[in-house]
Amino acid sequence: MPRSLLSFELVAIDLVNNANLEPGYAESSLTRRVPTLIHGNFALSESSAITECLDEGFSGILLYPKDAISRARTPSSSVAAKRSHAHPARALH
Numbered sequence: 042m043p044r045s046l047l048s049f050e051l052v053a054i055d056l057v058n059n060a061n062l063e064p065g066y067a068e069s070s071l072t073r074r075v076p077t078l079i080h081g082n083f084a085l086s087e088s089s090a091i092t093e094c095l096d097e098g099f100s101g102i103l104l105y106p107k108d109a110i111s112r113a114r115t116p117s118s119s120v121a122a123k124r125s126h127a128h129p130a131r132a133l134h
């Protein structure tokens with residue numbers, strides 16, 4: 042399958058100094074965690090949501106199998122769900 046790359050700017054967030062909690066970042070991130078995808082006025086956090094958005098929203102990006110059952114069985118789907126629900130910060134949101 043052909044793949045193409047999107048151009049992007051990577052912005053480092055200084056988690057050691059809690060830059061993710063500062064207004065500049067926190068206002069664009071629902072979870073106040075990294076990563077966050079920002080595309081124009083649209084902002085999306087949670088890596089699995091980001092990869093699904095890229096997969097479905099941008100032609101040429103193929104991150105998941107097209108078949109629903111195969112997609113559900115990808116390690117990222119189950120691991121992401123477990124991590125998110127187990128994280129203590131989840132209780133804050």
Ligand SMILES: N[C@@H](CCC(=O)N[C@@H](CS)C(=O)NCC(=O)O)C(=O)O
Pocket residue numbers: 056061073074075076086087088089121124125128130
């Ligand atoms: N399930 C989330 C986990 C995100 C996450 O835990 N990110 C960490 C860095 S790898 C973070 O932002 N930690 C800072 C914090 O929780 O305040 C995802 O996959 O996006």
